[in-house]
Amino acid sequence: MAEIMIDRGRGPEIDGTRITVYNLLQSFLDPTMTGGEICRVYDLTARQVAAARAYVLSNPDTVLAEHLKIEAKMEAGNPPEVQEWAERAGTSFRNFKRWLAERQAADHAEATQTRPGRVPTFREWLVEQNGRSSFHSRLGD
Structure with a gap:
């Protein structure tokens, strides 16, 4: 599944899309969200969602640290x-x-x-x- 995940400088994303693992993280952390719902919301295949989930589970510290940086940046707002x-x-x-x-x-x-x-x-x-x-x-x- 590693070939599905690529990094073009915006973080790990699903090949052929602009969806990063950080876009999907909230859905992965929501216990009420199913894989099928994630597929429908983001227009992804089950294989793509599984690859992104596997990446997050294989790199939890890196993904969480980067996600916290993204949240802090969003909270700060625009200059x-x-x-x-x-x-x-x-x-x-x-x-x-x-x-x-x-x-x-x-x-x-x-x-x-x-x-x-x-x-x-x-x-x-x-x-x-x-x-x-x-x-x-x-x-x-």
């Missing part, structure tokens, strides 16, 4: 600069949705439809919001 970026992206997306709704309402209100059914793109919105030169400088054009 402030990432949170700031996510907030800016969320604001841009909400502004785009508002702009798109306004644009569609204006298009619908027009008596003559010169562009029936055409939806403006996100790129068009950025150009309208920031001007062509600003937009292209962001893209490196």
Whole structure:
């Protein structure tokens, strides 16, 4: 079963998937979770689940230590600069949705439809919001 488990730098994972043993560890530790349920939830074969379980049972100290590091990292959350970026992206997306709704309402209100059914793109919105030169400088054009 060892050929089923590979490590491409993200930890031991099931070959042909991006599922690591750390993804499955909670399911393995849950006494109510059956092998069949794990197969269904993760879209794996019984052989793949067995190989991952065997890896965990053969390397318990290594797997648990790495899993505890992962949990600590998740508990710490994102650094402030990432949170700031996510907030800016969320604001841009909400502004785009508002702009798109306004644009569609204006298009619908027009008596003559010169562009029936055409939806403006996100790129068009950025150009309208920031001007062509600003937009292209962001893209490196």
